[in-house]
Amino acid sequence: MIDLTGLNWRKSTYSGLNGCIExxxxxxxxxxxxxxxKRGPVLLFTASEWRAFLAGACDGEFDLP
Numbered sequence: 791m792i793d794l795t796g797l798n799w800r801k802s803t804y805s806g807l808n809g810c811i812e813x814x815x816x817x818x819x820x821x822x823x824x825x826x827x828k829r830g831p832v833l834l835f836t837a838s839e840w841r842a843f844l845a846g847a848c849d850g851e852f853d854l855p
Contacts, residue, residue, distance in 0.1 A: 792817050794832055801825050 797814035804810075809826035820840040822833045835843070846852060 792819060792821075792834065794821060797821060799823070799825075799828075 794814075794816065797816055799812040799814045801810050801812045805825065809824065812823050812825045814821045818837055820835045820837070822835070824830055
C-alpha cells in the first residue's frame, strides 16, 4: 500500500477557481485527485502508464472529433 499522506500536490497554473486536478509523485507512481475534493478518491498510475497518457495527449489521441 502506498502512503498518500504528506504528498506535495501540484495544480496547473492554468486552473481557475472552479477547480482542476492535482498530481503528486510518490514511490514511482503518479497520484491524481480532484482539487475540489481533497479527501476524495485518488487515482494511482505507474510511471509508464503516466508517460503513455502524456504521449497520447501530445499526439492528439484524446482530441474531440
